Amino acid sequence: MNEAISSKAGRQWLVDNLDHSTNQGQTAIPAVQKGCCQRCGSVCYARLPSGALYCRECVGLGRLDQGKYLVRQAASGTYPKQRGMTWTGQLRPAQAEVSQFLLEQFAKKKDCLVHAVTGAGKTEMIFPLLAEAFSQGKRAAIATPRIDVVNELFPRLSAAFGQIMVGCYHGKMEKEPAGEQLVICTTHQLMKYYQAFDLLIIDEVDSFPFAGSPQLHFAAQNAVKKTGSRVFLTATPPKDLEIAVKKGQLAEIRLKRRFHGGLLPIPKLDQYYRPFIGKKGLHPKLVKRIVQACQSGHPLLVFVPRISEIPIYLDLLKKEKGLAELKMAGVYAEDPDRLEKVQAFREGKLDLLVTTTILERGVTFKHVWVIIVAADDRIYQTSSLVQIAGRVGRDKDDQTGLVLFCYHYYTRQIQQAVKQIKEMNR
Amino acid sequence: MKCLVCNTDFMPKIDFLALFSPKKEKNSTMCPACWQKFHRLTGTRCPQCGREQEKSEICQDCQKWQRAYQGKILLNHAAYDYNAAFHDLMVSYKRYGDYILCQLLSELAKEDLVKLQFDYYVPVPTNPDHQQKRGYDTIWEIFNPLVPLTPLLLKKAGSGAQGEKNKKARMQAKQNFFLNPEFRGTITGKILLLDDIYTTGRTLYHARDMIWTAFPEVEIESFSISR
Numbered sequence: 001m002n003e004a005i006s007s008k009a010g011r012q013w014l015v016d017n018l019d020h021s022t023n024q025g026q027t028a029i030p031a032v033q034k035g036c037c038q039r040c041g042s043v044c045y046a047r048l049p050s051g052a053l054y055c056r057e058c059v060g061l062g063r064l065d066q067g068k069y070l071v072r073q074a075a076s077g078t079y080p081k082q083r084g085m086t087w088t089g090q091l092r093p094a095q096a097e098v099s100q101f102l103l104e105q106f107a108k109k110k111d112c113l114v115h116a117v118t119g120a121g122k123t124e125m126i127f128p129l130l131a132e133a134f135s136q137g138k139r140a141a142i143a144t145p146r147i148d149v150v151n152e153l154f155p156r157l158s159a160a161f162g163q164i165m166v167g168c169y170h171g172k173m174e175k176e177p178a179g180e181q182l183v184i185c186t187t188h189q190l191m192k193y194y195q196a197f198d199l200l201i202i203d204e205v206d207s208f209p210f211a212g213s214p215q216l217h218f219a220a221q222n223a224v225k226k227t228g229s230r231v232f233l234t235a236t237p238p239k240d241l242e243i244a245v246k247k248g249q250l251a252e253i254r255l256k257r258r259f260h261g262g263l264l265p266i267p268k269l270d271q272y273y274r275p276f277i278g279k280k281g282l283h284p285k286l287v288k289r290i291v292q293a294c295q296s297g298h299p300l301l302v303f304v305p306r307i308s309e310i311p312i313y314l315d316l317l318k319k320e321k322g323l324a325e326l327k328m329a330g331v332y333a334e335d336p337d338r339l340e341k342v343q344a345f346r347e348g349k350l351d352l353l354v355t356t357t358i359l360e361r362g363v364t365f366k367h368v369w370v371i372i373v374a375a376d377d378r379i380y381q382t383s384s385l386v387q388i389a390g391r392v393g394r395d396k397d398d399q400t401g402l403v404l405f406c407y408h409y410y411t412r413q414i415q416q417a418v419k420q421i422k423e424m425n426r
Numbered sequence: 427m428k429c430l431v432c433n434t435d436f437m438p439k440i441d442f443l444a445l446f447s448p449k450k451e452k453n454s455t456m457c458p459a460c461w462q463k464f465h466r467l468t469g470t471r472c473p474q475c476g477r478e479q480e481k482s483e484i485c486q487d488c489q490k491w492q493r494a495y496q497g498k499i500l501l502n503h504a505a506y507d508y509n510a511a512f513h514d515l516m517v518s519y520k521r522y523g524d525y526i527l528c529q530l531l532s533e534l535a536k537e538d539l540v541k542l543q544f545d546y547y548v549p550v551p552t553n554p555d556h557q558q559k560r561g562y563d564t565i566w567e568i569f570n571p572l573v574p575l576t577p578l579l580l581k582k583a584g585s586g587a588q589g590e591k592n593k594k595a596r597m598q599a600k601q602n603f604f605l606n607p608e609f610r611g612t613i614t615g616k617i618l619l620l621d622d623i624y625t626t627g628r629t630l631y632h633a634r635d636m637i638w639t640a641f642p643e644v645e646i647e648s649f650s651i652s653r
Contacts, residue, residue, distance in 0.1 A: 046526040048561045056524055063523040065561070 007179045010075035010139070010196020010223075012039070014068050025074040032066040039064055039191050041218030057215045058191055060171070072194045075225065079139060079181045083131040086162035087124075094257055095125045101253045102129045102231060106199065111230045113245060116255035117264055117424050118235045118361075118390025123153065125255075126201055126231070127160055134164055134181065138198035141183040141223065143190055145210040147172060149203060149362050154184050190219040198228040204361065205232045205241065206383040235390060236383035236420065256424045262399030263425045265392045267385070267418055270406045276373055282316045286406060289371060291322040293402055294351060298369040302354045303388060305377035307332040310354050313373070317352070328352035331359070360387040366395050369402040375414055376407035385417035429457035430530050431515070455530045463511035464534065467504055467653060475624060476504030476653045491627060500634055500646070502624055504653035505538040512652050516622065520589070523560045528567040531622070535651045539572055542649060545615030547573040550633055551581040551603065568651070569620045578613075579603045579633055588629055596626045603636040616645045624650035 006025070018028055031038055037055035044053040044066070052066040064070075091099055098114060105112045106129060116122050126142075133140050142157070144150060147170045154168040167180030169189045177192075187202065187210045200223060202210070210216045224230055232241060232250075244250040258264070276283050293300045304313055310330035317323055327350050331341045338358075345353045346365055353359075357379065370391055372380070385405070392401040405414055427438050436457035454461070471478050472485035479485055484492070484499075492499050506512055519527040549565045557563050569575060585602035619633050630648045637646060 046524075048525050049567070050561055052561070054523075054525070056526065059518070059522045059524050 006073060007177055008073040009179045010073065010193050011177055012070050012072040012192060012194040014039075014062050014064060015071055016068055018069055026071050027074070028069045028071045030066075031064045031068040031070050037064055038070050039219075040215035042215055061188075061191055070194075075139065075196050078137040079134070081135055081137040082163060083135045084161050084164035084181075085127060085131040085134075087127050087160035089124065091124060091128075092121070092259060094255055095121055095259070098253055098255050099125045099128045101251075102126065103132055105251050106132065106229055109227065109229050110251050111232075111244075111249065112251040112253065113232045113234070113237060113241050114253055114255065115234060115237050117258055118387060119258045119260075119364075119394040120235075120255045121259040122203070122233050123156060126233075129199070129201075129231070130157075130161065130182065133199045134161070136198075139181050139183075139196065140199040140201070141185065141190075141193075141197045142201045142203060143185050143187045143220065143223075144203040145187050145207045145216075146204065146362065147186060150184055150186055152362065153203070157182065157184060187216045187220060190216070190223040193219075193223040195222070195225045195228075197224050199231070200224045200228065201231045201233065203233045205234045206236045206238045207361065211238050211383070234383075236386045238383070254424075256426070258394070258399075260394075260396035260399060262393060262396075264421050265389060265401050265403050266421055266425070267389050267403040267405050269410075269414070269418070270404055271410070272406060272408050276406070277312065277316065281319065282313075286373065287320055287322065289404060289406070290317065290352075291320070293369050293371065293404075294323060294326055296369075296402075298367050298401065299345060299348065299350070299365060300352045301359065301365070301368055301370045301388075301391065302352065303360075303370065303372045304354060304356060305374050305379045307356055310356070313354050317354070323352070326351040328354065330354040332356055333358045357384050357388075359391075360384050361390075363391070364394050365391065367398050367401070368392060369404075371402075371404045371406065373406050374408075375405035376409045376411045380413055382413045382416040382420065385413060386420055389417070389421060429460055430455045430527060431460040432457060455533060460511075463509075465507040465509055465511075467507055474499050475502045475627060476650075478507060478653075487627060491631065495631070500627065500630055500648055502627070502630065502653070503538060503542060503647065503649045504624055504651070506534055506652045508623060508625070508652040512623075516589075520560075520564055525560070525562055525567070528562075528564075531568040531651060532571050535568060535649075536572055539569075539620075539649055542618055542647075544618035544647070546576045546578070546613060546617045548576050548578045548617055548619050548633070548637070550619060550621040550629060551577070551579045553581050553585055553587065554583050556587065565620060565622060568622065573620075575620075576609070577606050578609055578617075579636060580606050588625065589623075593626060596628050599628055599632075601632050601635065603633055605636060605640055613641045613644055616647070619646060619648040621648065621650045622652070624648070624653045 029038060032044055032053050035044055037044055040058040042055055042057040044055045046056050047053055054063050054065045130140055142153060150170050158166045164182050165180040166182045167178060169185040171188060202220060245252045272283060274283060276286055304310060310332055314330045329341050329350050331338050331353060344350045368391055370388055372388060389403040392403050393399045427436055429436055434457060438454060467476055467478050469478060470482045472488055474484055474488040477485050488499055518524040549569055552563050552565055582602045588596055619630055621630060634646045
């Protein structure tokens with residue numbers, strides 16, 4: 001790597017005071033200005049006994065107090081001008097079209113939104129864009145709200161760009177930055193950068209915690225150079241991005257077909273009047289649906305709104321006669337056996353998995369069908385429902401399948417989710 | 427109102443008694459959903475340290491202390507179970523330095539602490555280096571709004587935090603407290619030691635040892651928010 005690039009290039013960090021001289025290429029600013037945190041943009045309201053304000057929102061990165069300073073290292077130096085791509089795969093025509101669009105927008109320094117259906121093969125589409133950026137000696141980052149996605153992307157991109165230094169950062173690892181040309185990280189990590197990247201790609205923009213977090217949006221704005229551009233990838237664009245598209249601030253491209261060319265499965269709607277769990281156990285109609293799905297020989301994901309409901313449903317399902325021979329389990333975010341159970345389900349060692357929204361995205365199970373119990377619960381945003389529906393029919397040999405929304409009240413989220421899916425199928 | 431733990435907006439409970447009573451209770455700093463994550467210590471417990479267990483006999487930890495101190499066991503009053511929610515709260519308050527959470531910890535301590543009538547309330551002192559770095563004394567700030575505190579003890583600089591050790595290292599920790607030279611006068615009556623977490627009891631027993639070097643006659647019990 002070029003020696004002119006400092007390992008701290010484009011980073012920002014906190015110091016208690018300015019008694020040491022700032023080095024070349026560094027600037028220091030007061031950490032709190034006009035009551036706002038300069039790292040995450042939040043309005044500070046909590047005070048220490050000394051009366052100094054501090055920021056609660058980004059406290060996990062080291063407490064930022066009024067009176068401290070943020071030191072920012074300029075993103076000086078350039079990287080060697082080389083494409084660095086070792087990936088030799090071929091993009092499908094639909095993917096290539098998106099890729100071409102991204103290259104054009106990057107040349108114009110315009111931010112873009114890629115609205116591609118679940119299972120479209122988004123990651124490959126950005127390879128040519130990254131290669132183009134590297135060929136100009138530019139620096140790029142791919143940020144995503146979820147650690148699992150970071151862990152999945154890092155090996156893929158390291159393999160695709162064998163000649164580029166790739167860094168991987170998230171909160172569960174302690175690692176000193178090394179000024180890598182390509183950084184893959186969680187959106188939280190972006191708070192440690194200031195005007196560092198020429199190209200910032202944010203994957204799964206609609207996902208928690210990025211969606212609805214002003215702090216992370218602030219960081220995503222700050223981490224890019226003034227001359228840089230951003231690309232947002234999603235299957236379900238959030239409102240703010242849709243508005244930006246309408247205003248012309250953002251160029252949008254849609255990819256309506258999955259990589260295998262098939263349509264998205266349309267959710268079936270199933271309304272209930274009595275509660276899902278009554279005095280005599282599960283609602284008979286719900287049991288019937290689950291039995292039917294299982295008898296078809298497909299592995300079944302049953303989504304419930306809350307972790308606490310997993311064991312309840314699991315117990316009741318185990319008591320059902322029609323399901324007695326099935327192997328089932330429940331899995332949730334902090335489950336110590338989460339990875340093992342998901343793997344067992346993938347390998348067909350489990351027939352039925354009761355879970356929460358943790359399995360809504362980023363996972364592929366062959367031939368899987370899904371049932372959402374209480375799809376009208378407020379935990380299910382439109383994007384969650386679309387993502388869950390998107391688990392089904394991802395295999396090129398099995399492009400359809402059952403997506404069943406069970407609910408009591410027909411919510412706006414259910415309506416919007418079905419509408420979005422139908423729109424993408426048109 | 428915003429919940430101090432999960433940052434969501436919530437409606438504080440309004441009941442008529444509170445609305446019309448002359449004493450204004452401060453609103454809770456935590457939403458009902460977060461309250462549910464904290465588990466009050468009730469049911470059968472160790473009569474000495476307050477740990478929740480199946481039998482109401484003296485627990486194994488306390489039996490060890492009983493042997494080590496020839497029967498002079500420390501009576502500890504504890505309010506909440508040290509569960510994941512409490513752990514996360516302490517990580518934010520102590521490691522990250524999220525000072526405002528002292529309001530919430532005061533609230534958790536309050537109900538049980540006001541029932542305990544003592545002559546002196548002595549907070550377990552914190553490491554001055556940590557205090558300097560955080561900008562506050564973690565224990566003092568929790569209990570100061572609730573009871574009149576007597577700074578009888580101090581902690582030596584450079585002594586490590588108990589929270590970062592395993593059980594064996596905790597038990598082998600050396601006496602790090604000393605008497606506050608600025609405290610003059612004498613103590614008669616009962617002392618209640620105040621701490622945030624009772625894990626092995628090592629800290630509180632050390633604190634009691636140190637007080638007894640100067641005032642061997644006083645009666646000492648302890649209060650910890652969690653066990």
